[in-house]
């Protein structure tokens with residue numbers, strides 16, 4: 001029997017794509033192995049959002065280069081594959097398969113070509129009528145499932161490769177999304193995460209014509225589902241009706257990831273983000289006014305081309321104004337094909353590093369404060385794992401906070417039975433990145 005190994009880099013879209021690839025290969029009679037050593041087929045599902053992410057895959061490929069030719073086949077999938085295309089064969093000549101995300105349904109066919117003696121096979125078209133349904137998906141988590149609702153991106157943020165690596169926006173029909181969500185609920189999944197580069201611009205292509213908020217309401221009404229999450233939202237397309245839907249329906253998790261990138265309207269304009277700081281803050285007001293306590297998280301880029309000290313200070317003042325529950329922060333990285341390549345006034349790497357540290361230190365104290373406010377509260381927590389070293393269960397709240405807890409009824413794992421259940425946990429302590437608590441009985 002043939003074996004494959006797959007390593008995934010990048011976002012949840014990529015994680016889910018790898019599940020589709022694994023499902024397809026398993027259906028072809030392959031079995032999955034945990035290390036590249038024992039695999040006939042070694043796949044890297046890659047990310048090219050920042051230079052560092054892209055370099056990682058090339059260093060991985062170098063690491064196992066010596067094994068090529070011993071019957072091992074190397075494939076590069078995902079965003080670096082789409083971006084670099086056949087150039088990958090020059091950089092890493094032992095690679096024989098290069099395929100972007102719109103070609104995964106063709107993988108079996110490409111593998112047959114390789115087996116028939118083809119030395120190099122590519123799948124790089126960004127065909128817009130590619131379907132979302134791969135007949136086979138092997139989901140990594142038995143309780144939480146990802147569903148792609150929209151592919152690609154029609155925005156043109158000046159720093160971003162995604163429009164080039166994932167192509168134009170294509171929404172999936174509501175019928176097909178609902179069918180997959182219902183099937184998952186019947187199979188016992190209780191949490192669904194709707195995925196897209198920009199989920200808010202979802203527009204049902206079928207005659208039903210649902211917008212994103214309608215889709216949220218309908219998915220949340222499926223019997224058996226306890227939690228529905230979605231990511232990522234673009235502030236420009238984030239409408240009040242989404243907040244209303246969350247308020248109405250506790251199945252819709254009270255967490256919104258709303259990447260702002262910068263607190264300076266001048267920088268936002270240079271980034272071609274299509275909103276001002278004030279427009280962004282209006283959306284934050286909607287979220288803050290909601291009665292359910294919606295947690296808000298974001299992405300920040302520091303040191304974008306032309307970002308002055310004054311601009312940077314505006315990002316810091318935005319962090320104070322919003323008080324995010326968590327954030328991801330990045331140093332600006334120049335990417336191929338992107339509009340920002342032609343901008344000047346680049347910020348030095350050293351200064352980017354300084355700004356990143358300042359953002360992270362500020363956010364750390366905000367998170368300690370935000371998390372401390374939850375001490376004494378009871379949180380519905382989904383049990384995700386057990387940490388043997390600390391003797392604590394690892395859980396997650398609707399607000400997407402990690403809550404590690406002890407449980408006198410289930411002090412330690414007995415098989416996998418407790419995983420995926422929902423329990424009430426009283427928060428007793430708070431750190432910057434997680435909470436600690438004790439399970440309360442009867443909930």
Ligand code: 5AD
Pocket residue numbers: 049050159160161259261299300301330331332333334335
């Ligand atoms: N440099 C740095 N960060 C970037 N991101 C996207 N492109 C770049 C880039 N060229 C960040 C943004 C985005 C997140 C997924 O990655 O903050 O929201």
Ligand code: SF4
Pocket residue numbers: 009010011012013014046047048049078079161162165166
């Ligand atoms: Fe990385 Fe963007 Fe591709 Fe996701 S879509 S893997 S973040 S480049």
